[in-house]
Amino acid sequence: MSDLEVDRARNLQRVDEVVRLASITEGEDLPAEPFARIGAIVEKIAAERGVGAFDVSPRFPTALADVLRGRGLGIRWRPAPFVPERECKTSEEIEHIRAAVRHTEAALQAGIERIANAQIRDGKLTDGEVALTSEAVRLTINAELLARECFCTTVIVAGGEQAVDPHDRGSGPLLANRPIILDVFPRDNKTRYCGDMTRTVVRGEASDEARRMFLAVKASKDAAEAVVRAGIDGQDVHAAASKVFEDEGFETGVKDGRMVGFFHGTGHGLGLDVHERPRVSKTHDILKAGHVITIEPGLYYPGIGGVRLEDDVVVTEDGCENLCLMSCEPFEI
């Protein structure tokens, strides 16, 4: 560690030894290029300790791998998960995620209340004299998160046609009578664990098609949660979620040059990162007890809009525990 970081590193460390960088570099004639320089330093540390090869993450920098291999050291990348302990959560980790989920719910609630309290004028939502925008609701949500020492880099508040793109964060005036997707995935800064939840609401009256979509997404989410248990393939959870849409006649595929229907995975692992293993999608991936995963089916059709619902569940031997307490309803507020 550099002189700037070495004292803090020694205080925070859970490792065997923290080495002061200057103790290696002082008086040495090192290359100027940063990776060549780091390579020379690593070679010196490795030689002092009799280390001849390193296991590294798949994302280890190519430049450093090339430099170290050039100096005769072995660099072997190991497929993910590089830290296998991260995959199945301990009970302590699950409590951290549960706490992050509580914060996520409070922030979602604040955003939904802001929308529920909006007036409707000429088909648009207003807050007194001004339009209620995605940005304003996002600020309400982030202010609630901030007060709880959480933060979410990209809160999604997307309505109307914007909600048809599942990753559009939303911007500008929100419309009445159209579904608004709120997707909040904060990290709790105290523990570093994440929550990830989505709700969809309509301020005013939803169209019949949007109401049908909402009921189908809710049924799809229930169907997926019903099959989750240790040993099942994520593929089969995804298939259970998809089957509800097929049975209800909601088609997925390219229409007029863009994807419509249910065209993302059903979920993903959640922990220190918002997205981690396992995947719950078309890909083969066996669920294990202690996995914490999202279940988040959605439907997206131009002209109608987008509907997505998302909860976080812990996989158990014989099923799953839903960490979320907040209802998916009411849809119309």
Added chain:
Amino acid sequence: MSDLEVDRARNLQRVDEVVRLASITEGEDLPAEPFARIGAIVEKIAAERGVGAFDVSPRFPTALADVLRGRGLGIRWRPAPFVPERECKTSEEIEHIRAAVRHTEAALQAGIERIANAQIRDGKLTDGEVALTSEAVRLTINAELLARECFCTTVIVAGGEQAVDPHDRGSGPLLANRPIILDVFPRDNKTRYCGDMTRTVVRGEASDEARRMFLAVKASKDAAEAVVRAGIDGQDVHAAASKVFEDEGFETGVKDGRMVGFFHGTGHGLGLDVHERPRVSKTHDILKAGHVITIEPGLYYPGIGGVRLEDDVVVTEDGCENLCLMSCEPFEI
């Protein structure tokens, strides 16, 4: 791009072509391991376009480099800057940074006002009946940033002995009569450009040593800014900042097992990232017109505390333009 992202990518793209991933993978028997899989996809795309080798960033993942080389493709990493256009800022980029600096100043001002309005009880700052904490001032600063569509991952509000570690973010009750460092480096979410500023204040009365430190840091910052111009070595700017401390008798080095004095660089490039090229430190790095750099000398002594002042300047042919308007004074508030 996956089906989930392809429409948004086509809308946002500034590239020649966006390829739908499924158009490559459909009907193919691809490896399951993610990097082996990506490698197979890249090989297919490269073959279709007659590409035999790639220039990559030094941080390109080792796993993917190994897979692609194994498939006979050339992978050559290029030393930083991988995108050389990022180093010298255009006038449009400078205006984005200037705007980010305005937001940074407003947030710093809000934090300093919160401290200025605190009462002093038994040597501690209070806000009515409760202790004024680093966390509370951090929340004030982040709320101001959020309302401006900016965010800073780690606002530093560190007083007392915490401020002796330049990267301690600060926690718990703030003390009266001791320097409090406020370091704010937000990204403007509209433009993605960053600001980075530091002020140090004392609520109450500073000790004579702390006051001497403040005056020396201010003189060091002025001395560094006075020598900045296109063509100078960052080393020489750092030397000018350091010389003020040496002349005033402030020693730098290890004392009682920890670093004291001025033991970090004088500054760093600022742009789309908070830290980018060039460095203004002991390292050789020639400044160019259009570089935007921080100038941030500091002094840190256990028992007294930490003092750091930081502005952002644009390097010009014959000097520099300071983008910050906010004064470094008053020190005592």
